[in-house]
Amino acid sequence: xxxxxxxxxxxxxxxQIAKTLLEKGYAAVLTARAKSEEIRELETRFGxxxxxxxxxxxxxxxxxxxxxxxxxSFGGVVLLVNNAGVAPRERKDMLEITEEDYxxxxxxxxxxxxxxxxxAARQMLLAxxxxxxxxxxxxxxxxxxxxxxxxxxxxxxxxxTQLFAVRxxxxxxxxxxxxxxxxxxxMIEKVKDKYNALAEKGTIPAKRLGTPxxxxxxxxxxxxxxxxxxxxxxxxxxxxxxxxxx
Numbered sequence: 001x002x003x004x005x006x007x008x009x010x011x012x013x014x015x016q017i018a019k020t021l022l023e024k025g026y027a028a029v030l031t032a033r034a035k036s037e038e039i040r041e042l043e044t045r046f047g048x049x050x051x052x053x054x055x056x057x058x059x060x061x062x063x064x065x066x067x068x069x070x071x072x073s074f075g076g077v078v079l080l081v082n083n084a085g086v087a088p089r090e091r092k093d094m095l096e097i098t099e100e101d102y103x104x105x106x107x108x109x110x111x112x113x114x115x116x117x118x119x120a121a122r123q124m125l126l127a128x129x130x131x132x133x134x135x136x137x138x139x140x141x142x143x144x145x146x147x148x149x150x151x152x153x154x155x156x157x158x159x160x161t162q163l164f165a166v167r168x169x170x171x172x173x174x175x176x177x178x179x180x181x182x183x184x185x186x187m188i189e190k191v192k193d194k195y196n197a198l199a200e201k202g203t204i205p206a207k208r209l210g211t212p213x214x215x216x217x218x219x220x221x222x223x224x225x226x227x228x229x230x231x232x233x234x235x236x237x238x239x240x241x242x243x244x245x246x
Contacts, residue, residue, distance in 0.1 A: 001025065001026070001027050001049070001074070002025075002026050002027070002078050002079065003026065003027045003028070003029065003070055003073075003074040003075070003076060003077050003078060003079070004021045004026045004027070004028050004029070004077065004078070004079040004080070004081060004223070005028075005029045005031070005066060005067070005070050005077045005079070005080045005081065005120065006018045006021070006028060006029070006030055006031070006081045006083060007031045007032075007055075007057055007066070007081065007082055007083050007084035007116070008031070008032060008083040008084030008085060009028075009030035009031060009032055009039065009083070010030075010032035010033075010034065010035070010036035010038065010039055011032075011036060011038065011185070011186055012183070012185030012186055012187060012212055013083055013135060013180070013183060013185060013212045013215050013216070014030075014032075014081070014083040014084070014135075015036075015038050015039075015212070016211075016212030016213055016215070016216045017081055017083060017212070017215065017216045017219050018030050018039075018042060019042065019216070020213075020216040020217075020219065020220050021079070021081075021219070021220070021223060022042065022045075022046045022049060022050065024220065024223065026049070026079070026223070027049040027050075027051075027073070027074045028042075028046075028049065028050055028051070029051045029052075029053065029066065029069050029070045029073065029074070029077070030042070030050060030051070030052050030053075031052070031053050031054075031055040031057070031066050031084065032052075032054065032055070032084075033054060033055070033056055034054060035052050035054065039052055051069055051070075051073040051074070053065055053066055053069045056108070056112075057084050057108060057112030057113065057116050058107035058108045058111060058112045059112075060115065063112065063115055063116045063119060064119070066116065067116075067119050067120060067123060070123075071123070076123055076127055077120055077123060077124070077130070078124070078127065078129060078130050078131065079130070079131050079132075079133070079223055080116070080117065080120040080130070080131075080132045080133070081133045081135065081219060082113045082116065082117060082132070082133065082134045082135060082157075083135040084108060084112065084113070085108060085109045085113075085135065085137075085153075086104065086105055086108050086109065087105075087147065087150055087187055088101060088104075088105055088147050088149055088150055089101065089104065091146040091147050092146060092147075093145065093146060094145055094146075094148035097148060097149055101149055102149045105149040105150055105153050106149065106152070106153050106156075109150070109153035109154065109156075109157065110153045110156040110157060110160070113134060113157055113160065114156075114160055117132055117134070117160065117164055117175075120132065121164060121167075121168060121173060124168075124173045125168070125171055125173060128171075128172055129172050129173065130168075130172070130173040130174075131173070131174045131175075131176070131222060131223065131225075131228075132164065132168075132173065132174070132175045132176070133175075133176050133177075133178060133219055133222055134157050134160065134161045134175070134176070134177045134178070135177075135178055135180065135215070136154050136157045136158055136161070136177045136178065136179040136180075136234065137150075137154040137157075137179055137180060138179050138180070138181050138236065138238050138241065138242055139151045139154045139155075140154040140155045140157065140158040140179060141155070141158075142242070154179075157177070158177060158179075158234065161175055161176070161177040161232065161234065162232055165231050165232030166232065169231050169232070174222075174227075174228050174231040175231055175232060176222050176227065176230070176231060176232070176233060176235065177233070177234045177235065178215055178218050178219070178234075178235045178237055179234050179235065179236050179237065179238070179242075180210060180214075180215055180237050180238065181204065181210055181236070181237065181238025181239055181241045181242070182195045182198070182199070182204060182209050182210060182238070182239075182241070183209065183210040183211065183212065183214070183215065184209040184210065184211055184212075185212060192209075195209060196209065199239075203241065204238070204239045204240075204241045205239055205240040205241065205243070205245075206239025206240060206241075207239075208239065209239075210237060210238065210239060214237055215237055218235055218237060
């Protein structure tokens, strides 16, 4: 039985990825700061194939606990999905962002992702196989002036993906990035009306917001090994929003 670690699994994209992989027969170590009712439902449905650990990936001790749990519960990890991420607590003009604002986002979105990936990669190298999927964002190259720290963190994840992809490609450990566009999750609840209006007027050519299932479907294909020779690829999942239109 293959084991996946999914961070930020309590809701939204992470929760749907967890459901999809469990339905495919994976065992799963699910992490979040707190256990949600949805995770409890997964524990009831999938029993011993689910292990939950409360963790903040911005903390070294928590990152180590995540991978220790994978080893203790299931003998290791062959698939890591780095989904955990935070939006700014408050959207501010970039000239008003404080160091505290910056560190809050960067510690989780970039530093935590980097060092969890590093530790998982070491385990995968010993096992001789593995896949790592980073959930990035179109914000790695799409400017939002009222959340600069988030854009910077996702630009870092984009380069992180390429670095690990090159370092591990010859060792049977494949690294990918999925860059969602505007996805209908609790993260965008406060600005959902704005994004729906953008979709309706064609800023999102698909004329709809994305869904967690859109992302989970790509994760499923990667997990099945269908994209292995495309390691290092940034898969844009944004309803064609990233394409310049004259």
